[in-house]
Amino acid sequence: MLSVFDQGPPAPCPVPFNLAAHVLRHAEDLPDKVALSLVHADHDDHWTYRQLAAAVRGTGTGLLNAGLKPGDKVLMRLGNTVEFPIAYLGAIAAGLVPVPTSSQLTAPETAKMIAELQPAAVLRDPTIACADHPKQIPLDALEAMRALPPCDYDMGDPDRLAYVIYTSGTSGKPRAVAHAHRAIWARQMMVDGWYGLTAQDRLMHAGAFNWTYTLGTGLMDPWTIGATAMIPAPGTEAATLPALMRSHGVTIFAAAPGVYRKILSDAGPLSLPDLRHGLSAGEKLSRHLHSAWMEATGTELFEAYGMSECSTFISSSPAHPARDDALGQPQVGRRLAILGPDGPVPRGEEGTIAIHRSDPGLMLGYLNAPEETAARMQGDWFLTGDQGAMGEDDQIAYLGRADDMMNAGGFRVSPLEVEAVLSAHPGITQVGVTAVEVKQDAFIIVAFYTGDTELNPDELSAFASERLARYKQPRAYVHMDVLPTGANNKLLRRALPAYFKG
Numbered sequence: 001m002l003s004v005f006d007q008g009p010p011a012p013c014p015v016p017f018n019l020a021a022h023v024l025r026h027a028e029d030l031p032d033k034v035a036l037s038l039v040h041a042d043h044d045d046h047w048t049y050r051q052l053a054a055a056v057r058g059t060g061t062g063l064l065n066a067g068l069k070p071g072d073k074v075l076m077r078l079g080n081t082v083e084f085p086i087a088y089l090g091a092i093a094a095g096l097v098p099v100p101t102s103s104q105l106t107a108p109e110t111a112k113m114i115a116e117l118q119p120a121a122v123l124r125d126p127t128i129a130c131a132d133h134p135k136q137i138p139l140d141a142l143e144a145m146r147a148l149p150p151c152d153y154d155m156g157d158p159d160r161l162a163y164v165i166y167t168s169g170t171s172g173k174p175r176a177v178a179h180a181h182r183a184i185w186a187r188q189m190m191v192d193g194w195y196g197l198t199a200q201d202r203l204m205h206a207g208a209f210n211w212t213y214t215l216g217t218g219l220m221d222p223w224t225i226g227a228t229a230m231i232p233a234p235g236t237e238a239a240t241l242p243a244l245m246r247s248h249g250v251t252i253f254a255a256a257p258g259v260y261r262k263i264l265s266d267a268g269p270l271s272l273p274d275l276r277h278g279l280s281a282g283e284k285l286s287r288h289l290h291s292a293w294m295e296a297t298g299t300e301l302f303e304a305y306g307m308s309e310c311s312t313f314i315s316s317s318p319a320h321p322a323r324d325d326a327l328g329q330p331q332v333g334r335r336l337a338i339l340g341p342d343g344p345v346p347r348g349e350e351g352t353i354a355i356h357r358s359d360p361g362l363m364l365g366y367l368n369a370p371e372e373t374a375a376r377m378q379g380d381w382f383l384t385g386d387q388g389a390m391g392e393d394d395q396i397a398y399l400g401r402a403d404d405m406m407n408a409g410g411f412r413v414s415p416l417e418v419e420a421v422l423s424a425h426p427g428i429t430q431v432g433v434t435a436v437e438v439k440q441d442a443f444i445i446v447a448f449y450t451g452d453t454e455l456n457p458d459e460l461s462a463f464a465s466e467r468l469a470r471y472k473q474p475r476a477y478v479h480m481d482v483l484p485t486g487a488n489n490k491l492l493r494r495a496l497p498a499y500f501k502g
Contacts, residue, residue: 001347003338003390006356010333013185013360016155019162020056020093022184026226027053035223038082039204039244040233047082052223055146057153059090062145063121066137070095070154072120073164075113077130078139079103080208080234085219087123087142092162092181095154098123099164099176102411103210104469107131109174113166116176116368158182158360164367165212167308168405172416176367177308186361187221187311193331194304194315195279197252199226202274204245206232206255213282213410216311217254238262242270249274256282256410260293260301261441270297277302281312282410284398286441287325303327305398307384307412309363309376310355314396326395327388334359338390339378350399353388354381404493406435408445408471415493418445418474421467425460427451432483433474436497447474448496454479476500 026033031050038045047055068074074091076098078084084100091098099117101110103125111131114122121135123142130136162181169175191197195217205218209231222229232244238259245253251274260280263270278293281304293301305327306312313336316328330336335356337344345351355362357380365373376383387399406413415433422431431449438444447460457477464473484495 001392002344003347003349003351004344005330005334005336005390005394007332009335009358010186010189010360013158013182015158017158017181017185018093018153018155019181019184020060020089021153021155023089023220023223024049024053024056026223030226033226034228036082036219037228037230037248038233039230039236039248041236041240041244044248045082049223049226052086054150055086056089057093057150058148059086059142059145060094060151061148062142063091063096063137064094064151065148066121066141068094068096068120071097071161073097073099073117075110075117075119075122075133076100076210077103077110077122077124077128078210079125079128080210081125082209083125083139083142084209085215086146088163088215090145090151093153094151095156097161097163099166100210100212100215101166102469102471103128103208104471105129106465106467106469108467109469112174113176117164156181158185159364161364165308168412168414168417169366169372172414172420174414174417175369175372178364178367180364182360183311184220184224186359187216187224189331189333189361190217190221190304190312190315191225192317192319193333194302194312194317194328195221195252196277196302196318197222197225197227201227201251201276202230202249203227203252203254204230204232204248204250206238206241206253206259208234211410212308213256217279217281239266242272245272245275251276252279254279254281256280257285257289257441258283258409260289264289264292264296268296272297272299275299277318279304281306283407289441305353305386305396309382309384310359310361313355313359313361314353323391323393323395326391326397329394329396336396337381338388338396339381339383343379347390347392350387350389352402353384353386353396354378355384356380357382404434406433406445407443408435411471413445413472418447418464418468418472421464422447422449422460422474425455425463427453427455430483432491432493432496434493434496436476436500438502444475445473446476446478446496446500448478448480448483448499450480450483
């Protein structure tokens with residue numbers, strides 16, 4: 001039996017369609033229900049569905065009044081505030097193409113994006129780093145747009161471009177991933193296949209507003225089915241999250257594994273009487289962490305696997321818990337395969353995890369990079385670059401990356417990108433970068449370099465901080481006489497961790 005999962009296609013996406021209209025479809029039938037709570041230790045900021053839809057559509061009107069037109073790209077340089085999702089959905093509602101980015105990016109990193117995207121405008125919080133652009137719409141102007149009359153939803157072909165997100169490319173150059181409006185329609189497969197989410201749930205996501213994991217799982221998916229989304233206020237410490245969950249009746253909690261690790265680091269048993277289960281994504285969840293959470297809370301933790309190019313499509317769920325160390329199984333409506341050089345491999349054998357090109361959540365392609373897009377395809381299959389094996393019960397075990405891509409707090413980072421920046425330092429002659437496990441389930445990015453003399457780590461950190469987002473920066477630097485290489489004189493990154501002494 002071959003490693004192929006195909007239980008039929010999902011229902012087709014309606015035509016005409018608009019992503020933001022789909023997300024806010026409950027604004028009319030649930031106008032006074034709380035859609036979003038920004039949770040503080042001593043108070044909450046509530047947004048009803050009526051208020052949220054009005055702010056989103058008013059922002060759409062404001063952006064059009066600012067001279068933007070459907071199809072224009074807008075680069076988002078906003079912080080961890082509610083303005084981020086409002087501006088994002090407002091742009092899509094009006095037919096614009098938002099490009100959400102991490103607030104941690106440096107000005108040089110955004111300069112490369114601006115050169116590639118040629119955005120019509122930058123939505124800008126003045127406290128967030130950004131390269132120069134002739135048309136910047138400041139945060140106070142965006143806030144004022146909320147009160148404007150609502151824009152009409154720009155309805156059209158579900159396959160047209162809706163938004164662009166950046167991901168680390170295997171070449172070392174961040175790639176702009178272009179997604180269609182239909183991407184939100186595909187996310188319905190996660191509701192049962194991962195979340196077990198209902199309209200009565202109160203889902204808290206521990207991430208920042210301006211992280212795509214939060215934007216999807218923490219906000220848009222709950223809104224799509226009429227649930228309440230809850231986000232801790234900026235600066236909330238992980239240690240205080242259990243108390244917030246308890247006092248606010250949180251029924252589902254979502255976070256990256258690192259947050260669960262911090263919550264458990266100083267905690268014994270946790271009393272969370274309303275919590276049904278937790279959700280984990282962004283990096284591989286270890287069996288040790290999974291067991292520790294279950295022991296401390298008495299609730300399950302369901303993991304999902306995905307990527308910027310297709311969000312999550314393999315997961316465990318209340319209806320289908322993961323077996324042993326498996327990730328889970330493909331969500332119903334997905335078509336997946338484990339591929340070898342000649343196509344799907346037999347069940348139980350290792351291969352590359354691949355998703356069919358017909359999946360409604362799969363990207364349109366890498367913007368301005370048709371050759372790299374084509375290189376990720378094998379016939380009708382999109383190759384994830386991750387290795388796995390499919391059991392007879394459809395459960396998929398994760399067996400690691402086929403390349404040297406790193407994971408930093410839920411962000412995939414190419415070592416080539418970090419190496420290219422550090423190699424420009426005058427004191428470095430050669431550099432290799434990899435992730436190193438410093439304690440159980442905890443990894444940091446480490447740079448190993450050669451040069452005439454050992455350099456001051458603080459100087460190297462300052463050099464990197466001016467050119468790389470925080471999550472891409474090495475946390476340690478190791479001077480070596482020579483870096484390990486193979487027979488063809490190519491750097492052996494996987495040999496580097498052995499040289500790290502902590």
